[in-house]
Amino acid sequence: MISNGEKKVLVLTSIYPADDVRKEWTPVVHYFVREWVKSGVEVRVVNYVSRFPKLAYWAARLFKEIISSKEGFAIGVSPLKEREYVLDGVNVARFPLRKFRPHGCFSEREISKAVKKTKAYCLDNGFRPDVIVSHWSNPQLAVMAELKAYYGCRTVYVAHDDFHFEFFGKNEDTYLQAVDKIGFRSAGIKRNFETEPRYIKPSFMCYSGIPSEYVDAGRKKSFREISRFVFVGNLIGRKYPSEIIEALATSFKGGSFSMVYIGAGNESEKVRDTAVRLNVEGCVHLLGRQKRERVIRCLDESDVFVMISRDETFGLVYLEAMSRGCIVIASRNEGFDGIIRDGENGFLCEAGNSHELAAIITRIRKMPLETIQRISDAAIRTASWLTDEKAAACYLSEIME
Numbered sequence: 001m002i003s004n005g006e007k008k009v010l011v012l013t014s015i016y017p018a019d020d021v022r023k024e025w026t027p028v029v030h031y032f033v034r035e036w037v038k039s040g041v042e043v044r045v046v047n048y049v050s051r052f053p054k055l056a057y058w059a060a061r062l063f064k065e066i067i068s069s070k071e072g073f074a075i076g077v078s079p080l081k082e083r084e085y086v087l088d089g090v091n092v093a094r095f096p097l098r099k100f101r102p103h104g105c106f107s108e109r110e111i112s113k114a115v116k117k118t119k120a121y122c123l124d125n126g127f128r129p130d131v132i133v134s135h136w137s138n139p140q141l142a143v144m145a146e147l148k149a150y151y152g153c154r155t156v157y158v159a160h161d162d163f164h165f166e167f168f169g170k171n172e173d174t175y176l177q178a179v180d181k182i183g184f185r186s187a188g189i190k191r192n193f194e195t196e197p198r199y200i201k202p203s204f205m206c207y208s209g210i211p212s213e214y215v216d217a218g219r220k221k222s223f224r225e226i227s228r229f230v231f232v233g234n235l236i237g238r239k240y241p242s243e244i245i246e247a248l249a250t251s252f253k254g255g256s257f258s259m260v261y262i263g264a265g266n267e268s269e270k271v272r273d274t275a276v277r278l279n280v281e282g283c284v285h286l287l288g289r290q291k292r293e294r295v296i297r298c299l300d301e302s303d304v305f306v307m308i309s310r311d312e313t314f315g316l317v318y319l320e321a322m323s324r325g326c327i328v329i330a331s332r333n334e335g336f337d338g339i340i341r342d343g344e345n346g347f348l349c350e351a352g353n354s355h356e357l358a359a360i361i362t363r364i365r366k367m368p369l370e371t372i373q374r375i376s377d378a379a380i381r382t383a384s385w386l387t388d389e390k391a392a393a394c395y396l397s398e399i400m401e
Contacts (some may be wrong), residue, residue: 187338292323
């Protein structure tokens with residue numbers, strides 16, 4: 001293995017934080033890269049962002065909530081400008097690329113522009129990459145294939161979803177052959193991806209971490225009875241927030257519980273309506289968006305964290321809840337499957353299945369407190385292995401090999 005100081009890493013990504021970027025967009029790539037830079041690795045980040053026709057931004061502003069709920073993430077309502085900036089010691093260049101429809105490929109002309117701008121950026125900064133890492137696929141895989149041929153360097157693709165290379169049609173084999181190693185953001189993505197034998201390559205798990213200050217491996221959470229539940233996230237359809245109330249009402253059968261929602265979204269009204277319909281409105285508390293300190297305090301004051309969403313790439317909030325000793329109920333075959341071992345350090349439920357969730361909650365409520373304590377302790381230990389620093393170090397060792 002070559003030492004970190006002798007490697008230069010170029011990171012290509014569709015999403016990267018900045019002071020003019022929506023706060024809801026995931027900063028996960030930055031969390032990794034920031035730690036690499038701290039460890040002495042020379043890194044450059046290139047962020048390719050889509051620039052749509054003006055009419056698309058007009059529609060986005062008009063139907064923002066509807067589109068965000070359907071897509072499952074916050075959408076941009078204005079184009080981002082080309083710029084270079086430094087964030088936490090990380091050098092970043094952003095290049096907008098024209099695109100006419102949200103989920104389509106970029107044109108060959110735009111790909112060529114991206115390659116040209118990236119080469120110029122590296123040349124201007126005296127930077128010749130030894131490793132190129134691509135987060136998400138479009139247009140990163142196309143650009144990475146061109147840059148690999150130019151620099152003759154090693155390449156890594158990190159899959160954040162169940163994307164397959166066939167999306168690129170005639171260029172499928174070219175882009176596939178240009179990838180030396182694949183990182184998977186969850187065990188579910190790896191399983192689904194590798195159903196195609198030709199996609200099986202050297203691979204590794206690319207799990208995220210949480211700030212080390214959240215974790216205290218010696219921490220003990222005390223339990224008296226299981227009655228305090230919490231959800232942290234956007235209140236949108238694919239996260240099924242109202243199904244949690246259905247499950248709680250079924251499990252408690254008129255008994256008292258507390259369900260706290262932290263977050264906002266267009267499912268808030270459905271949550272309220274469901275609580276009223278089931279006559280448990282006094283048990284349900286919608287707090288809206290809260291600062292990180294309040295979120296951690298709510299986790300500390302809760303027994304169970306529950307979020308049974310679909311299309312969840314990873315879900316750092318699950319890990320945050322585990323670090324505070326909460327009993328965590330996550331979705332089976334989604335982003336956190338592989339971290340949680342059902343019945344050992346948490347529980348897994350089919351996404352959106354309120355009946356199964358009710359059964360799991362009832363099962364937890366009937367467990368002896370010693371068993372609950374054991375699961376809580378195991379959750380804290382799991383979280384202690386996945387801090388930002390440790391996760392980034394594992395990832396770096398994989399791409400340095």
